[in-house]
Amino acid sequence: MNEFSRRGFLGLAGAAGVAGLAACAGTGTSPTTGGGGGSSNTIEFWSNHPGNSKPVEQEIIKAFEAANSGLKVKLVDAGKNYEEVAQKFNASLAGGSLPDVVVVSDVTWFNFALNKQLSPLDDLLSSAKIETSDYVDALYNDYNLDDKHYALPYSRSTPLFYYNKDLWKAAGLEDRGPKDWDEFLTWAPKLKAAAGSDKIVMELPDGSNYLDWVFQNMVWGYGGAYSKEWTPTFSDPNTVKAGTYLQNLAKDGYLKLSKDPAPDFTAGIVACSMMSTGSLGGVAKDAKFPVGTAFLPGDGNCPTGGAGVGIPATISDDRKKNALKFIEFLTNAQNTVTFTQATGYMPVRKSAVDLPEEKAFLEKNPNAKTAIEQLPKTRSQDNARVLLPGGGARIGKGLDQIVQGQDVATVFKGLDAESQQVFDSQIKSKLGA
Amino acid sequence: MQSSVTQPQSATPGSGGPPPEVGPPPRRSSGRAWEWSLAALLLLPNLLLLIVFTYRPLLDNIRLSFTDWNISSPIANPVGLSNYIEWFGRDDTKIIVRNTLVFTIATVGISMAVGLGLALLLDQKLRGRNLVRSIVFAPFVISGAAIGIAFQFVFDPQFGLVRDLLARIGVASPDFYQEPGWALFMVTVTYIWKNLGYTFVIYLAALQGRRADLDEAAEIDGATAWTRFRRVLMPQLRPTTFFLSITVLLSSVQVFDIINVMTRGGPQGNGTTTLVYQVYQETFVNQRAGYGATVATIMFVILLVVTVVQVRFMDRGKQA
Numbered sequence: 001m002n003e004f005s006r007r008g009f010l011g012l013a014g015a016a017g018v019a020g021l022a023a024c025a026g027t028g029t030s031p032t033t034g035g036g037g038g039s040s041n042t043i044e045f046w047s048n049h050p051g052n053s054k055p056v057e058q059e060i061i062k063a064f065e066a067a068n069s070g071l072k073v074k075l076v077d078a079g080k081n082y083e084e085v086a087q088k089f090n091a092s093l094a095g096g097s098l099p100d101v102v103v104v105s106d107v108t109w110f111n112f113a114l115n116k117q118l119s120p121l122d123d124l125l126s127s128a129k130i131e132t133s134d135y136v137d138a139l140y141n142d143y144n145l146d147d148k149h150y151a152l153p154y155s156r157s158t159p160l161f162y163y164n165k166d167l168w169k170a171a172g173l174e175d176r177g178p179k180d181w182d183e184f185l186t187w188a189p190k191l192k193a194a195a196g197s198d199k200i201v202m203e204l205p206d207g208s209n210y211l212d213w214v215f216q217n218m219v220w221g222y223g224g225a226y227s228k229e230w231t232p233t234f235s236d237p238n239t240v241k242a243g244t245y246l247q248n249l250a251k252d253g254y255l256k257l258s259k260d261p262a263p264d265f266t267a268g269i270v271a272c273s274m275m276s277t278g279s280l281g282g283v284a285k286d287a288k289f290p291v292g293t294a295f296l297p298g299d300g301n302c303p304t305g306g307a308g309v310g311i312p313a314t315i316s317d318d319r320k321k322n323a324l325k326f327i328e329f330l331t332n333a334q335n336t337v338t339f340t341q342a343t344g345y346m347p348v349r350k351s352a353v354d355l356p357e358e359k360a361f362l363e364k365n366p367n368a369k370t371a372i373e374q375l376p377k378t379r380s381q382d383n384a385r386v387l388l389p390g391g392g393a394r395i396g397k398g399l400d401q402i403v404q405g406q407d408v409a410t411v412f413k414g415l416d417a418e419s420q421q422v423f424d425s426q427i428k429s430k431l432g433a
Numbered sequence: 434m435q436s437s438v439t440q441p442q443s444a445t446p447g448s449g450g451p452p453p454e455v456g457p458p459p460r461r462s463s464g465r466a467w468e469w470s471l472a473a474l475l476l477l478p479n480l481l482l483l484i485v486f487t488y489r490p491l492l493d494n495i496r497l498s499f500t501d502w503n504i505s506s507p508i509a510n511p512v513g514l515s516n517y518i519e520w521f522g523r524d525d526t527k528i529i530v531r532n533t534l535v536f537t538i539a540t541v542g543i544s545m546a547v548g549l550g551l552a553l554l555l556d557q558k559l560r561g562r563n564l565v566r567s568i569v570f571a572p573f574v575i576s577g578a579a580i581g582i583a584f585q586f587v588f589d590p591q592f593g594l595v596r597d598l599l600a601r602i603g604v605a606s607p608d609f610y611q612e613p614g615w616a617l618f619m620v621t622v623t624y625i626w627k628n629l630g631y632t633f634v635i636y637l638a639a640l641q642g643r644r645a646d647l648d649e650a651a652e653i654d655g656a657t658a659w660t661r662f663r664r665v666l667m668p669q670l671r672p673t674t675f676f677l678s679i680t681v682l683l684s685s686v687q688v689f690d691i692i693n694v695m696t697r698g699g700p701q702g703n704g705t706t707t708l709v710y711q712v713y714q715e716t717f718v719n720q721r722a723g724y725g726a727t728v729a730t731i732m733f734v735i736l737l738v739v740t741v742v743q744v745r746f747m748d749r750g751k752q753a
Contacts, residue, residue: 208699390719397702
């Protein structure tokens with residue numbers, strides 16, 4: 001017998017390591033329906049605590065348990081962002097224990113609904129006699145697929161136009177946001193002159209950090225779209241016009257992309273940005289200059305965003321009933337106000353703004369009022385971004401390339417082809433199934 | 434294969450037959466069997482764990498690579514070789530493979546070279562060397578995510594340490610987050626910094642176990658320091674270098690946390706996307722678990738080939 005040499009052993013160890021790497025890197029699980037597990041009187045709530053909301057979520061849970069003796073809520077840290085919650089939920093669908101309530105974002109809910117892993121809520125809502133007309137229509141209808149709703153709005157946000165009032169004043173501009181992007185272009189040289197070479201006129205998040213979300217406003221502003229229903233429209237002349245506008249802003253030195261514009265903006269080196277309403281609390285607290293907020297440029301061109309809460313399809317009916325009871329409590333007018341004031345997200349109930357504590361809050365925080373007043377002007381995002389798997393990442397990558405100077409029409413033509421391919425291979429056959 | 438043990442034949446005294454063959458004593462045979470049994474017994478628990486948690490998922494992963502499985506779907510339809518054909522035909526494959534090669538070669542090469550250099554330096558009798566050894570090793574035990582967050586501040590183009598240092602010599606800082614080449618440089622440097630302690634400590638252990646008499650003999654024979662390093666020290670370090678080249682290669686290829694925290698695979702979509710990050714992107718972001726499994730399988734084959742070549746290379750070195 002050959003001697004089992006040290007090198008041979010190392011070789012084998014290496015091969016085992018390689019095998020382990022591939023096995024770990026891959027999924028390693030068979031696609032099966034989740035087992036469910038769980039208990040009917042303990043509601044497991046999987047959340048990423050959007051906007052550092054863990055304390056306020058715990059507060060709401062405590063109130064729910066006090067109002068519903070016999071029911072307990074277990075709050076589970078399911079990830080640091082919406083994508084991680086979706087990954088954990090996916091893992092549980094492959095055979096683990098399922099939650100009763102799960103946070104699903106504007107981007108992640110659809111794939112679960114399409115693959116029948118989220119429960120349609122309409123029948124459950126009517127059996128429980130829960131009225132949905134008080135939910136803000138634009139937010140409630142974001143979770144609609146084939147006339148069924150698969151989630152209820154929870155931590156919902158929109159982008160806002162943030163500006164540095166000191167720099168605005170130095171540039172001789174009125175204390176307001178631009179009416180549209182053409183007007184902004186007339187302001188940009190003045191802002192650049194007032195700000196100086198060490199400051200930036202506009203900073204936006206890059207393509208890996210939701211540029212595709214805020215750029216939706218620019219696209220709509222120029223009459224374009226990422227898609228009309230399921231047909232990609234990146235090559236539409238108006239969409240290309242918006243892409244060219246973005247590219248020219250960068251070429252002319254008015255635009256810079258970064259991972260997160262909030263630190264630069266609060267440091268006073270950026271004149272304006274488009275960021276989530278969820279950033280408002282931190283920006284207002286940390287900025288050493290007066291912060292202005294305004295509607296996004298254009299009329300009715302503000303995309304919605306953020307997350308809702310859904311119920312897994314394969315848990316028992318008893319668990320679903322309790323889960324819905326908790327969701328209704330979590331998102332009722334009183335609690336949406338509590339959540340909103342703690343995080344900067346938007347109230348998801350129409351009646352919330354009439355509550356005295358919310359009125360007082362808005363009186364004291366006029367910037368928060370901007371977000372609420374903008375709400376009726378919001379639109380659901382185009383399917384190519386939020387409903388096609390990987391849509392946001394795909395568009396973000398293309399926008400990064402455009403800002404770096406690649407030909408707009410070529411990049412958008414590529415996005416058309418890729419988006420169509422994803423729709424054909426992953427969505428088409430499942431629609432209406 | 435060694436020949437089997439000859440069993441002693443029975444012989445009756447005075448039977449007139451040929452004298453009995455003299456074979457190995459019976460205890461040796463039973464000793465072998467006992468050794469094998471003991472080896473099997475000791476290996477079995479680990480082998481079972483490997484089968485259940487490594488080889489079975491590996492086979493399952495290969496099976497899934499031939500399907501269109503959407504990670505949220507209970508159904509996976511077979512698609513034959515189409516995932517593989519797509520991977521070889523896609524524009525981004527070239528960029529991702531290039532990123533993986535650059536990242537891996539740089540991290541393996543630099544962390545081993547610098548690790549060896551530091552080990553040689555800190556093998557000397559210097560004041561405070563134990564403290565410096567601890568400092569060099571410390572980053573290795575810190576989580577990659579934490580290091581990624583800390584290094585975001587180091588490389589921040591507005592406020593970062595690198596920007597500040599470059600400004601002192603009148604050089605503008607590159608935008609490490611928006612330019613793909615610089616972004617890849619940034620994650621590579623960060624990973625090397627984290628991993629240096631590992632190569633350093635393994636080389637240091639090997640240096641402390643080397644034969645000092647060989648070095649002394651070469652010195653007496655008039656060999657220069659470079660010749661002694663090349664002809665005396667490096668051959669002694671060959672098994673360690675081989676071990677490190679495999680383990681550092683495997684850990685470099687698996688890097689996910691630093692890339693995810695610092696760049697999320699960007700800028701421009703694939704600026705710092707490596708094969709393992711592509712597996713994550715396809716599986717969890719694009720929901721294409723079948724395609725993700727395909728990338729993982731391709732990565733497995735590439736690494737297997739690289740490892741086999743490394744083993745052969747070392748064997749040839751041994752024979753030479």
